[in-house]
Amino acid sequence: MDSRLQKYIDTIPAVRDAAQLKETFWLNDRLVPREEQNVTLVNPDQIRDASDRLVRFAPYLKRVFPELEAVNGIIESELREIPEMKHYLNHTYQAGVEGRLMLKMDSHLPISGSVKARGGIYEVLKHAEDLALEAGMLKETDDYSILAEPGFQEFFGKHTVQVGSTGNLGMSIGIMSAKLGFRVIVHMSADAKQWKKDLLRSRGVEVIEYADDYCAAVEEGRKNSEADEMSYFVDDENSKNLFLGYSVAGERLKAQIEALDIPVDSEHPLFLYIPCGIGGAPGGVTYGVKEIYGDNVHCFFTEPTHACCMLLGMATGLQDQVSVKDLGIDGRTDADGLAVGRPSAFVGKVVEPMLSGIATIEDRKLYDLMRGLLSSEEIFIEPSSCAAFAALIRPEELKAYIEKMGLTDKMKNAVHIAWATGGSMVPDETREAYLKMGL
Ligand SMILES: *Cc1c(COP(=O)(O)O)cnc(C)c1O
Numbered sequence: 001m002d003s004r005l006q007k008y009i010d011t012i013p014a015v016r017d018a019a020q021l022k023e024t025f026w027l028n029d030r031l032v033p034r035e036e037q038n039v040t041l042v043n044p045d046q047i048r049d050a051s052d053r054l055v056r057f058a059p060y061l062k063r064v065f066p067e068l069e070a071v072n073g074i075i076e077s078e079l080r081e082i083p084e085m086k087h088y089l090n091h092t093y094q095a096g097v098e099g100r101l102m103l104k105m106d107s108h109l110p111i112s113g114s115v116k117a118r119g120g121i122y123e124v125l126k127h128a129e130d131l132a133l134e135a136g137m138l139k140e141t142d143d144y145s146i147l148a149e150p151g152f153q154e155f156f157g158k159h160t161v162q163v164g165s166t167g168n169l170g171m172s173i174g175i176m177s178a179k180l181g182f183r184v185i186v187h188m189s190a191d192a193k194q195w196k197k198d199l200l201r202s203r204g205v206e207v208i209e210y211a212d213d214y215c216a217a218v219e220e221g222r223k224n225s226e227a228d229e230m231s232y233f234v235d236d237e238n239s240k241n242l243f244l245g246y247s248v249a250g251e252r253l254k255a256q257i258e259a260l261d262i263p264v265d266s267e268h269p270l271f272l273y274i275p276c277g278i279g280g281a282p283g284g285v286t287y288g289v290k291e292i293y294g295d296n297v298h299c300f301f302t303e304p305t306h307a308c309c310m311l312l313g314m315a316t317g318l319q320d321q322v323s324v325k326d327l328g329i330d331g332r333t334d335a336d337g338l339a340v341g342r343p344s345a346f347v348g349k350v351v352e353p354m355l356s357g358i359a360t361i362e363d364r365k366l367y368d369l370m371r372g373l374l375s376s377e378e379i380f381i382e383p384s385s386c387a388a389f390a391a392l393i394r395p396e397e398l399k400a401y402i403e404k405m406g407l408t409d410k411m412k413n414a415v416h417i418a419w420a421t422g423g424s425m426v427p428d429e430t431r432e433a434y435l436k437m438g439l
Contacts, residue, residue, distance in 0.1 A: 002326040008316045009327075015315050018308045018360065019327045023390075025397035026315050027357040027404075034294040037353040041346060042240060042247075044291050050122060050244040051251060057125050060144040064179055067110045075117055077105040079256040079417070084376035092372065093393040099414030100262070101392075103373075104253070107381040107423035112172040114337065114422035115246070115281045120163075120172030120234070122245025127232050128156060128180050153181035160185060160231040164218030166277070166339045167196040168422055173234050174205040187221035189214040191332075191339040195427050213331055214278075214340050215323075236278050237320075237344055246284025250292045253417075262415055264296050269407050274419040275387040276301035276310045276358070277340040279347035281421065290354045298356045298405070302390035304333035304363060311358040313343040320345035334363045334437075337384030337422055356401060361390035367437040369393075380431060381423035388418035 008015045014026035058073030068075065079102055086101035109117040128147070132138035137155065138147070146152070161177040162185045163170055170186035177184040185206045188197060190213065197207045210217045218237055225233035236242065257264060264270045270293055274282035279301075286299040301310055306329060313319045323342040324331050331341040369386040373379050391398055402408055426434070 005316070005322070005326055012315050014311060014358075015327075018305070018311055019329070021305050021329065023305055023360050023362055023394070024311070025357060025359040025391065025394045026311055027397065027401055028314065028352075028355050030352050031356060032353045034290070037290070039287075039350055039353070041350050042243065042287065046240075046244050047247045047250065047288060047291060050126075050241075051248045053126060053129065054122065054248060056140065057129075057144050060147045063145045063148050065111055071110070075110055075121065076252055077107075077109045079104050079253065079260070080379075082373070082377045082379070082418075085373055088372045088376040089389065089392055094395065095392050096395045096399075097392055097416060098411040099416060102415060102417045103377075103379065104417050104419045105379075107379075107385050107420035109424075112168070112175055113425035114168040114171065115285075115419070116168045116172035116422075118249060119242035119245035119280055119284060120169050121176045122248070123234050123239060123241040124161060124173055124176040124180065124182075126241050127161065128182075131156070131159060147180065156181035157183065158230060159183070160225070160228060161234065162187065162221045162225040162231055163234040164189070164214065164221040164236065165192065166214050166217075167192040167336050169234075169236060170200060170205075170207070171196055171425070174200045175203055178203050178205055185221070185224065187217040187224070189217040189339070191336045193336055193430070195430055199425070215342055236280060238346055239280065240346070242280045243284040243287070243347065243350075246281050247288035247291075249285045250288025250290075253289060254292050257415075263413075264293055264415065266296060267410055268296075268413045268415070269410055270297040271414060271416045272297060272299045272419060273359075273388050273391050273417070274299065274301055275335070275338055275384055275421050276303050277307070277338045277384075278342075279310050279344040279351070282419070283344070283347035283351050285419065286351050286354060298401075299351075299354065300356050300391045301358045302387040303358060303360050304335045304338050304366075304387065305360045306333045306363070307331050307335070307339050307341060308358075308360045309340055309343045310348065311360060313348050314352065314355065314358060319343060319348040335366060335384035335387060337382070338387060357391070357397075359391035359394055359397070361387050361393075364438045365390075365393075367434065371435060374435070379420075380426070381420045382426050383434060385421045385423050388420055392416065392418070
């Protein structure tokens, strides 16, 4: 192990637990009230800009994806109350969940069935728009459905989009880029599931497989792309565009919560639990919801014990200067969407003052929670996604946070949202195999 980490192991219990592969729950001692959260790396105008761009693209998306016809080209997921799952958690894990438990079903987002349909698709659209505007083929005031015409296909076909992925990012980038007409290369890490590679190849995407981990796949993708001036690299380790695409979830969630007449204020706290890989998706969502609900929303990230990179980066303050391997952790997890060994530097810095905490969970529990959700609510989500319940099944630490924030008597009015990040595209036979895991 890296000797510079010993002092963190000696002084931070969550880091010690993480090093021993124990489940843990770290509460962020750098969380500060909203007015003191001085974020400079991104700003709210950029969320607005991203949101407007998605509106401009809606007529195009509606034209090329039949599943977006009825929703006018807006990629959004359902927010559903899951009372039977609340009962299951309270009964099976003595979770003591008070208030409402809801599921944000990004697991069922159109086009690519995961949270990556927010950031990933957004970044490809932004790139396509930049190219077309620059070439003088498009104006912002045009009806973007013209992008489906052959002239644009031909134009984008001269350009390549590349990305490194553990699976779901590649699916979003691959499907969207191929639809626009780009040549696409997805660099897949060893964790990527076979069916995801097969599906991408069937859509004309070039998939390059690596026996190594995610960071290595990203590195190769970046190098490959830099060597080709017509190639654009979607950089999950640094991309602000991905982050901003995710952050639009904030205003979308607000509209859904209001439509359900659910109050969120100092008497009605909102708790969010979001599975975390490199940090872009949960970080972007957190940034977006904090912008709207400020101190009345409490955001938690969740990670597998074997890939707890954000926990290490945040708890030590080292951000991307530490990887799970530095602590002797192998980074192997069945939660392929979360199989990342080193966190984004950029995201950690943005969320440092606004994140409430990070909980980790063992893989085998993901399968139990998957079966629990299926049997209680008849909803299937993939293993990575089930990490969304990790903090809720550690009631003691959650209670400590609630007491510290003075929320104890308000929890009966609380809303908890578990952010289901993927699952609807899992093929039947893989799903059957998942459901038998660990039995
Ligand atoms: C990618 C992914 C996440 C986390 O997103 P990051 O940006 O890597 O933190 C969570 N769940 C699923 C299913 C994913 O595919």
